[in-house]
Amino acid sequence: xxxxxxxxxxxxxxxxxxxxxxxxxxxxxxxxxxxxxxxxxxxxxxxxxxxxxxxxxxxxxxxxxxxxxxxxxxxxxxxxxxxxxxxxxxxxxxxxxxxxxxxxxxxxxxxxxxxxxxxxxxxxxxxxxxxxxxxxxxxxxxxxxxxxxxxxxxxxxxxxxxxxxxxxxxxxxxxxxxxxxxxxxxxxxxxxxxxxxxxxxxxxxxxxxxxxxxxxxxxxxxxxxxxxxxxxxxxxxxxxxxxxxxxxxxxxxxxxxxxxxxxxxxxxxxxxxxxxxxxxxxxxxxxxxxxxxxxxxxxxxxxxxxxxxxxxxxxxxxxxxxxxxxxxxxxxxxxxxxxxxxxxxxxxxxxxxxxx
Amino acid sequence: xxxxxxxxxxxxxxxxxxxxxxxxxxxxxxxxxxxxxxxxxxxxxxxxxxxxxxxxxxxxxxxxxxxxxxxxxxxxxxxxxxxxxxxxxxxxxxxxxxxxxxxxxxxxxxxxxxxxxxxxxxxxxxxxxxxxxxxxxxxxxxxxxxxxxxxxxxxxxxxxxxxxxxxxxxxxxxxxxxxxxxxxxxxxxxxxxxxxxxxxxxxxxxxxxxxxxxxxxxxxxxxxxxxxxxxxxxxxxxxxxxxxxxxxxxxxxxxxxxxxxxxxxxxxxxxxxxxxxxxxxxxxxxxxxxxxxxxxxxxxxxxxxxxxxxxxxxxxxxxxxxxxxxxxxxxxxxxxxxxxxxxxxxxxxxxxxxxx
Numbered sequence: 001x002x003x004x005x006x007x008x009x010x011x012x013x014x015x016x017x018x019x020x021x022x023x024x025x026x027x028x029x030x031x032x033x034x035x036x037x038x039x040x041x042x043x044x045x046x047x048x049x050x051x052x053x054x055x056x057x058x059x060x061x062x063x064x065x066x067x068x069x070x071x072x073x074x075x076x077x078x079x080x081x082x083x084x085x086x087x088x089x090x091x092x093x094x095x096x097x098x099x100x101x102x103x104x105x106x107x108x109x110x111x112x113x114x115x116x117x118x119x120x121x122x123x124x125x126x127x128x129x130x131x132x133x134x135x136x137x138x139x140x141x142x143x144x145x146x147x148x149x150x151x152x153x154x155x156x157x158x159x160x161x162x163x164x165x166x167x168x169x170x171x172x173x174x175x176x177x178x179x180x181x182x183x184x185x186x187x188x189x190x191x192x193x194x195x196x197x198x199x200x201x202x203x204x205x206x207x208x209x210x211x212x213x214x215x216x217x218x219x220x221x222x223x224x225x226x227x228x229x230x231x232x233x234x235x236x237x238x239x240x241x242x243x244x245x246x247x248x249x250x251x252x253x254x255x256x257x258x259x260x261x262x263x264x265x266x267x268x269x270x271x272x273x274x275x276x277x278x279x280x281x282x283x284x285x286x287x288x289x290x291x292x293x294x295x296x297x298x299x300x301x302x303x304x305x306x307x308x309x310x311x312x313x314x315x316x317x318x319x320x321x322x323x324x325x326x327x328x329x330x331x332x333x334x335x336x337x338x339x340x341x342x343x344x345x346x347x348x349x350x351x352x353x354x355x356x
Numbered sequence: 357x358x359x360x361x362x363x364x365x366x367x368x369x370x371x372x373x374x375x376x377x378x379x380x381x382x383x384x385x386x387x388x389x390x391x392x393x394x395x396x397x398x399x400x401x402x403x404x405x406x407x408x409x410x411x412x413x414x415x416x417x418x419x420x421x422x423x424x425x426x427x428x429x430x431x432x433x434x435x436x437x438x439x440x441x442x443x444x445x446x447x448x449x450x451x452x453x454x455x456x457x458x459x460x461x462x463x464x465x466x467x468x469x470x471x472x473x474x475x476x477x478x479x480x481x482x483x484x485x486x487x488x489x490x491x492x493x494x495x496x497x498x499x500x501x502x503x504x505x506x507x508x509x510x511x512x513x514x515x516x517x518x519x520x521x522x523x524x525x526x527x528x529x530x531x532x533x534x535x536x537x538x539x540x541x542x543x544x545x546x547x548x549x550x551x552x553x554x555x556x557x558x559x560x561x562x563x564x565x566x567x568x569x570x571x572x573x574x575x576x577x578x579x580x581x582x583x584x585x586x587x588x589x590x591x592x593x594x595x596x597x598x599x600x601x602x603x604x605x606x607x608x609x610x611x612x613x614x615x616x617x618x619x620x621x622x623x624x625x626x627x628x629x630x631x632x633x634x635x636x637x638x639x640x641x642x643x644x645x646x647x648x649x650x651x652x653x654x655x656x657x658x659x660x661x662x663x664x665x666x667x668x669x670x671x672x673x674x675x676x677x678x679x680x681x682x683x684x685x686x687x688x689x690x691x692x693x694x695x696x697x698x699x700x701x702x703x704x705x706x707x708x709x710x711x712x
Contacts, residue, residue, distance in 0.1 A: 037671065040671075089702065098701065099389075099697070100389055314396050350438075
């Protein structure tokens with residue numbers, strides 16, 4: 001796979017459909033409720049109409065979660081409460097349908113695909129097609145990836161988005177699995193937003209103060225290695241990300257190219273969204289923030305991206321779970337715009353109609 | 357219908373099931389995720405196990421919304437952006453399935469019942485069984501209801517809860533429809549929480565400053581009439597509520613007696629919950645706050661009740677819509693507790709197991 005031309009990608013990203021947006025705003029004013037009374041649902045319905053290019057927007061029937069899995073050398077620095085082998089074990093759990101993302105996908109009618117980008121173990125061949133390496137490098141002392149690996153992973157993520165859109169996906173959710181992955185996420189967010197160390201290093205899987213100190217030191221060292229390459233987003237992914245991060249970044253970019261709405265999940269997708277936004281700022285026009293995670297770097301990323309999370313429920317699991325919890329709100333937004341009666345249809349007097 | 361003995365009702369309200377709560381907490385620790393990583397979903401799953409008396413809690417399959425409809429004489433004071441006839445028109449809309457509550461109920465698998473308690477128009481006989489009067493009184497200058505009417509309406513709400521639980525409802529949602537109803541809601545909340553006038557009077561259906569001034573004056577006058585009867589919750593409903601409010605209050609109490617969980621909606625259900633809580637403080641053990649409305653009195657009511665809303669999406673429509681938007685989050689909570697694999701089942705290493 002050759003490296004895609006990032007400038008060409010950025011140029012190919014269109015705006016959401018202005019005509020559908022205008023039609024949705026107009027229809028919201030005719031529905032049997034005071035204008036604005038459905039609050040965020042109204043905004044989301046207008047967004048969805050623009051992203052789907054139709055008013056009312058059709059139901060979301062092929063929501064696809066792609067879980068980008070990878071191990072991170074930084075886990076060897078003792079930054080997580082769990083050992084690295086959990087990444088591969090959890091892949092087994094995803095494939096047998098027992099993880100939180102599986103449960104929530106079943107509940108919301110979504111489906112889950114797992115992609116091994118850099119798991120430090122053998123995984124079933126069908127999920128390892130795009131695998132770049134066994135574990136990304138230990139970012140406090142070395143690059144996560146070579147330049148070539150970063151480019152291949154980015155291209156893989158784009159190819160995956162293409163596959164999913166070609167297969168009919170009408171909304172994409174980027175999920176993540178990888179012990180240690182909140183550490184590169186914190187580095188990317190700090191590097192790309194300028195946020196202070198203490199405001200990006202979180203508790204991840206639930207670490208104690210001692211482990212947090214180690215994690216903060218790792219983030220500090222990796223940040224020092226990242227700052228010199230900030231002008232080159234692909235090199236940022238190579239230096240401080242990982243193959244899973246690079247692939248997710250490509251996935252988010254190509255979803256925008258393909259005019260397919262995305263609901264972002266937690267801090268890993270927030271970090272990748274920042275990188276993708278640096279490559280093509282218009283890409284964020286196609287993204288919603290599903291939730292706000294308790295990882296502090298996530299709030300920093302959303303703030304920089306100007307995205308307001310749909311729900312805020314204290315989740316910090318990743319996998320795509322926060323996006324899936326928000327999905328029914330998006331479905332509710334679309335359904336009200338699509339199915340509610342208008343004042344005329346229902347024979348209901350509009351606002352102030354007594355004076356007319 | 358005779359007046360129920362309120363002390364006897366309060367005595368009949370049990371706590372949620374402690375054993376199921378303990379079992380749910382224990383199971384949460386065994387599921388394949390860091391403990392706490394599902395945040396509010398974990399808390400809600402434990403709550404649900406306690407309310408349903410089973411761990412894991414069974415799926416919610418018979419969610420029933422009961423919309424308590426009534427007109428309010430205070431609408432004649434010009435406190436709403438809509439004329440009173442909209443109440444009856446919206447009932448037609450509910451019955452033909454075109455209102456927001458219908459759309460959201462279809463989406464979440466819930467069903468909707470409309471009860472005319474005091475609509476100022478003739479409505480179909482099947483929804484008017486419990487009707488108490490045509491429009492409740494204008495509360496700035498007169499009582500909303502006679503004592504007898506308040507008692508009958510309260511008893512009707514209890515009977516309705518019994519009917520729904522007997523028919524198999526596993527979760528109840530109180531909905532409201534009535535032009536002018538945020539005015540009595542504001543009075544009840546101010547009276548029962550001591551909140552200041554300006555912090556309970558909201559924009560309702562979307563009123564301008566001039567109308568807001570009239571509404572504030574109406575709330576002030578009604579509050580003056582309500583304060584002397586504060587020791588008598590039924591008289592509070594008679595003085596400043598309405599037949600729809602009295603019925604919803606009885607409904608909330610009897611749901612608790614029948615050990616049936618309730619998801620509250622907006623400011624009207626918040627106001628009724630405050631009255632019901634005054635009658636039987638343990639009743640709130642059976643309630644969740646679905647959302648936080650933009651009506652300022654709602655936040656005051658939730659604060660006093662100690663309820664943390666599940667979503668906060670700027671809704672202010674009533675009907676039960678805010679509760680229905682939150683319902684999928686509750687379903688997600690139950691499903692994760694029920695369906696996720698445990699560490700043992702999935703062969704995943706637990707936290708810190710590398711050290712064991």
